[in-house]
Amino acid sequence: QGRLQDRVAVVTGAGSGIGLATVRRFAAEGARVVCVDIDAEAGKRAADEVAGEFVAADVADEAAVRDLFDGVVARHGRVDVAFNNAGISPPDDDSILETGLDAWERVLRVNTTSVYLCCKHVIPHMRRQGKGSIINTASFVALMGAATSQIAYTASKGGVLAMTRELGVQFAREGIRVNALCPGPIATPLLLELFAKDPERAARRLVHVPMGRFGQPEEIAAAVAFLASDDSSFMTAAQFVVDGGITGA
Numbered sequence: 001q002g003r004l005q006d007r008v009a010v011v012t013g014a015g016s017g018i019g020l021a022t023v024r025r026f027a028a029e030g031a032r033v034v035c036v037d038i039d040a041e042a043g044k045r046a047a048d049e050v051a052g053e054f055v056a057a058d059v060a061d062e063a064a065v066r067d068l069f070d071g072v073v074a075r076h077g078r079v080d081v082a083f084n085n086a087g088i089s090p091p092d093d094d095s096i097l098e099t100g101l102d103a104w105e106r107v108l109r110v111n112t113t114s115v116y117l118c119c120k121h122v123i124p125h126m127r128r129q130g131k132g133s134i135i136n137t138a139s140f141v142a143l144m145g146a147a148t149s150q151i152a153y154t155a156s157k158g159g160v161l162a163m164t165r166e167l168g169v170q171f172a173r174e175g176i177r178v179n180a181l182c183p184g185p186i187a188t189p190l191l192l193e194l195f196a197k198d199p200e201r202a203a204r205r206l207v208h209v210p211m212g213r214f215g216q217p218e219e220i221a222a223a224v225a226f227l228a229s230d231d232s233s234f235m236t237a238a239q240f241v242v243d244g245g246i247t248g249a
């Protein structure tokens with residue numbers, strides 16, 4: 001029996017990178033996984049691999065997010081875990097001097113507003129159950145001046161951290177745990193595409209990782225499974241850092 005046996009777990013951004021690795025890990029631990037992605041092909045592939053369910057949704061769209069969680073509960077009877085992970089890091093979000101308002105608003109909408117929407121529409125269900133675990137993906141860049149230049153991205157993840165703390169405290173007595181995950185640089189398409197555009201940036205970043213390497217998506221998935229499971233039952237409103245030592249250095 002896995003730690004997530006028969007739990008119903010929703011993963012957003014399930015088609016790639018950290019989301020995909022977590023889909024596999026959740027399934028290996030016994031969960032019924034609902035894979036959500038705006039990219040239907042990738043999301044469906046992930047769901048098929050674990051005999052899970054695919055739901056196409058843009059997590060920045062309130063009607064889609066409401067339908068997502070209401071639908072999951074209608075079909076599965078409950079929702080135990082929400083891994084709010086979908087996010088973007090577009091190359092046009094760079095120095096504040098070059099980041100246009102459109103790029104800023106798009107990043108905030110997909111990375112931060114989406115977390116607000118997912119929490120808003122999953123919490124009523126978890127409240128009824130008297131139990132639930134929400135994990136919001138932030139980043140190490142929200143904990144330090146990481147000199148990544150990505151101003152909207154960094155701000156968007158700071159918002160996720162603050163929102164997570166607030167919700168964790170607010171719902172602590174109702175059995176709903178809300179934690180934030182702060183990955184360091186992880187070798188996923190999101191990061192690799194950014195570094196392909198600017199290889200020097202990759203080298204600069206690597207210098208600051210005490211372990212001297214980028215993380216693998218599976219190393220984040222292991223942490224998410226812990227936060228999703230009852231093994232982390234006394235954790236809420238926390239920032240869980242998995243970064244190869246960057247923020248400790």
Ligand code: NAD
Nearest residue numbers: 013015016017018038039058059086087139185186188190
């Ligand atoms: P990724 O690009 O490999 O995967 C992201 C997935 O989210 C994709 O499948 C994409 O289609 C989906 N997605 C994007 N916008 C969406 C939307 N509006 N609605 C639904 N799905 C959408 O990225 P990743 O590296 O696995 O990143 C996952 C999360 O981890 C992001 O929130 C990212 O900011 C965060 N993160 C990544 C790193 C890293 O180094 N890779 C570090 C810290 C935090």
